[in-house]
Amino acid sequence: MGMNTTQMGSISATINGNAIVLPVGSEEEKWCKLQHLENNTFEREETSQNVLSATPSNAEDEEASRQSFLKDEDIRVVVVRIREGRIADWKGGVKDWVLAPAEGAGNLVNGL
Numbered sequence: 001m002g003m004n005t006t007q008m009g010s011i012s013a014t015i016n017g018n019a020i021v022l023p024v025g026s027e028e029e030k031w032c033k034l035q036h037l038e039n040n041t042f043e044r045e046e047t048s049q050n051v052l053s054a055t056p057s058n059a060e061d062e063e064a065s066r067q068s069f070l071k072d073e074d075i076r077v078v079v080v081r082i083r084e085g086r087i088a089d090w091k092g093g094v095k096d097w098v099l100a101p102a103e104g105a106g107n108l109v110n111g112l
């Protein structure tokens with residue numbers, strides 16, 4: 001919404017939608033996990049303090065570390081299909097919004 005960092009600290013947001021737990025092994029679950037890994041690089045800082053840490057030391061170890069939490073049998077993917085929301089600021093201003101379905105969206109995995 002074109003807000004700067006200071007403005008972000010002075011608002012509250014409510015998001016309404018339906019949450020669903022994806023079936024284990026489904027194409028949608030696989031797609032969401034892949035998107036999560038691609039968009040969360042989990043980059044670490046290179047500092048002398050990390051010398052004794054348990055941080056992986058090479059690219060293969062880093063990749064294994066990134067994916068390890070997604071392979072646990074207890075991990076489930078929850079998708080929230082957002083419908084509407086409300087943003088309120090400290091001055092009492094309120095903006096309600098509703099997501100309209102895109103034309104021809106159908107049942108695409110990413111909802112776009």
